[in-house]
Amino acid sequence: KNEVEQSPQNLTAQEGEFITINCSYSVGISALHWLQQHPGGGIVSLFMLSSGKKKHGRLIATINIQEKHSSLHITASHPRDSAVYICAVGTSGSRLTFGEGTQLTVNP
Amino acid sequence: DAGITQSPRHKVTETGTPVTLRCHQTENHRYMYWYRQDPGHGLRLIHYSYGVKDTDKGEVSDGYSVSRSKTEDFLLTLESATSSQTSVYFCASSDSFEEKLFFGSGTQLSVL
Numbered sequence: 274k275n276e277v278e279q280s281p282q283n284l285t286a287q288e289g290e291f292i293t294i295n296c297s298y299s300v301g302i303s304a305l306h307w308l309q310q311h312p313g314g315g316i317v318s319l320f321m322l323s324s325g326k327k328k329h330g331r332l333i334a335t336i337n338i339q340e341k342h343s344s345l346h347i348t349a350s351h352p353r354d355s356a357v358y359i360c361a362v363g364t365s366g367s368r369l370t371f372g373e374g375t376q377l378t379v380n381p
Numbered sequence: 382d383a384g385i386t387q388s389p390r391h392k393v394t395e396t397g398t399p400v401t402l403r404c405h406q407t408e409n410h411r412y413m414y415w416y417r418q419d420p421g422h423g424l425r426l427i428h429y430s431y432g433v434k435d436t437d438k439g440e441v442s443d444g445y446s447v448s449r450s451k452t453e454d455f456l457l458t459l460e461s462a463t464s465s466q467t468s469v470y471f472c473a474s475s476d477s478f479e480e481k482l483f484f485g486s487g488t489q490l491s492v493l
Contacts, residue, residue, distance in 0.1 A: 277423065294428075303479055304479050306481075306482065308482070308484075314469065314485040314487045315484070315486050315487070316471060316473075316484065317484070318481045318482050318483065318484075321479075321480070323482050354422050359423065359424070361424070362424075362477055363479060368414075368429065368439060368440075368478065369426070369478070369482075370423070371423030371424040371425070372423050373421070373422065373423045374423065
């Protein structure tokens, strides 16, 4: 069983909708990463967080350490947000474990 | 974004041949990583480096070796390529395990 579980696996939304992608993990962590993989394959780091909430533009990431859960929210979604969103967790001094990703499609 | 490049972007090779993939970063990051990405799996770590000549195995290291002779370069070698090594390979770098990762554009490798 993967230590990192993402839901949903696939998500289709209409432009303008509010989107939530979830990530649950089973071990204590020192940091959680949210990554975006574009249709062309490139991977970009969106957020790294260990507590609370971070916001960048229309993207918001939250983490609840006690519940071992993180969410990535996209407000006012746009077709250019269509991508695979990947959650990864790391324990102190150790390598990252990645989720399988959530495929997001935003239709105009 | 950090300057991190991979070469080649695409490669087709035959079973049994050695293959070397190159990763080059210009950010002076201490850590460098090689991952593979396959359908049904998340990114999986092959090998990583925490300094020049300092490397360690990841979770799927069998059949792969790495070398890091300079801070900016991290090479991944498939000693004798097999069809199970057909995959997309990503290089990444960071200042530490707990820091933001910067990825290369990936290498699509097909072993026939």
